């Protein structure tokens with residue numbers, strides 16, 4: 143089966159660790175990374191999506207995950223099927239190779255090197271066709287449900303000799319996804335590698351650059367595909383800021399939650415919509431039962447809001463706040479093309495760098511974790527200084 | 529409506545009062561206030577009481593006041609209107625006494641902010657002031673809420689951190705000699721500017737301390753005032769103004785509309801304008817708030833507040849001394865008690881008995897602004913010689 147790819151988009155978080163690997167910001171998780179990658183496809187491409195397959199090795203949760211957040215944030219029909227798959231690079235390529243037109247495959251790697259990629263199946267200039275599948279078991283890396291860190295069987299040679307080498311077989315790979323660059327250089331001299339990701343996002347990043355034979359590897363498992371042609375790829379990769387060693391709050395504390403109020407606010411807060419009065423056109427954010435302009439009751443419909451904005455006022459909280467990583471900046475921003483403003487955390491920039499008047503974008507982020515439950519909303523991402 | 533006067537006013541020294549429970553503070557402030565009545569007053573002459581308390585501690589607030597003061601035979605009502613509770617409670621009591629329903633009323637305010645652990649206190653207080661879905665998770669702490677206004681004001685009018693520091697220096701100078709003040713020491717401009725940042729543009733010395741305390745006034749109708757004193761302080765005007773609760777929905781963050789509305793009401797009722805005020809106690813929870821409030825109260829024109837500070841016009845000896853008690857900044861800020869402590873100071877000022885006496889003061893003004901800068905209360909007082 144030949145699968146056509148209509149559009150590609152990749153996203154790298156705006157932070158890097160001491161080794162130079164991208165790491166997610168304190169307000170990013172698999173859900174927001176998936177949305178960030180898919181948003182880059184653009185509204186026209188997203189309008190054709192009728193199914194999502196989300197592949198990651200490291201889901202945000204095994205219970206209470208949030209496909210509805212992804213759908214709301216992308217403006218998709220809430221009835222769109224979302225399939226969450228556990229896997230690395232081969233799983234993503236496998237999902238793409240069996241994708242029907244209209245299927246959006248998103249691969250997300252939330253750990254360093256962190257990245258996300260989105261590929262939409264449909265008529266387009268890029269074609270992929272399955273070449274081979276190899277499966278050997280060398281699970282040198284494991285994480286039991288509930289563990290907070292990977293357990294690694296410490297023998298890199300075993301992994302390389304009995305895992306990667308057999309997974310690669312004798313294939314004349316043009317590009318290898320799922321392995322570190324250095325190992326690709328040793329194992330398949332002449333093949334390209336994906337430097338920005340080694341798990342589920344890697345095959346999509348590879349598609350963006352390399353026609354030829356793509357081999358996606360994880361342990362002793364590989365899926366390979368012949369790639370021909372190309373499509374434009376929307377690549378989001380800000381110049382990274384140095385990430386602190388941890389995003390943990392200095393003083394742990396539980397931020398109180400009302401899931402009832404969060405649920406009521408969800409469509410506006412995550413779908414990024416204002417209430418618009420049918421009688422007089424007045425808009426309110428958040429939406430309200432009574433129109434403040436004409437006094438109409440229950441006259442508001444939800445309408446999508448622009449996602450560009452500019453800083454009206456901004457402050458930086460430097461005192462330690464229990465349960466929050468700091469310092470952090472908060473801004474009241476003017477939403478472009480409206481008379482509405484919103485209060486938003488400043489994201490993807492060092493605290494204290496945003497200034498009144500700075501333009502930027504409103505992006506979906508996990509604005510807090512309250513009573514263990516993630517709380518999604520929009521943060522202000524200042525435009526990058528060129 | 530008949531005229532109403534303050535015939536007694538008293539407070540306990542504010543501070544970090546771990547050795548006093550809220551019931552102890554309430555009883556002691558009540559006793560100090562009764563004792564301040566020139567010709568004496570029996571508790572059974574009080575017809576009703578209003579209790580200003582923002583955060584409930586040790587149980588049911590109104591019952592707590594009745595119980596602690598032995599006022600079990602009269603109606604007691606708790607008033608909670610954020611940091612404006614004190615002056616707003618006085619407004620409620622004034623309506624009852626002025627309307628002739630009660631001859632003598634007690635208005636007592638208190639708060640105890642140090643009776644729970646720092647982190648739980650923190651989010652408990654946040655919960656009283658923030659929209660659960662839209663505001664609370666962002667960590668819009670109180671100084672940040674006010675700083676969003678002050679940052680915008682500084683941007684529009686070119687005010688600097690030095691102007692803010694002038695407020696701290698002035699108020700600490702006044703409070704240093706006030707035996708009821710929490711922070712009885714002077715600070716220099718250099719110290720204020722060098723203090724650790726809390727929320728830009730506020731350093732630690734731009735912010736109020738966390739204080740416990742209690743304060744009260746006794747008010748009486750004109751027909752009975754003579755029984756208690758020959759030197760009453762008349763409550764000539766009261767006002768309470770509101771603003772939108774979400775910062776994103778406030779039309780102009782360089783202003784405090786709630787204060788302007790409260791002042792307009794209070795001056796209209798008093799039949800005077802701001803030019804008649806000789807001394808004022810102004811809500812300086814953060815230094816820049818006092819500065820901006822000069823304009824909202826009509827003490828100067830728009831954008832002129834920094835000039836007042838530069839010229840020392842609001843220092844003792846200046847044209848219009850503000851916060852001779854030390855203000856919230858030095859005296860302390862137990863929210864429910866703050867407005868009544870201001871009235872206690874002004875009661876003494878207008879009778880010529882204050883520690884930092886403003887010569888010849890005849891008209892005085894007390895002001896609070898609170899919550900998400902969405903409520904303000906203003907009281908206009910006239911001395912016996914006005």
Ligand SMILES: [Zn+2]
Nearest residue numbers: 419422433436
């Ligand atoms: Zn309307």
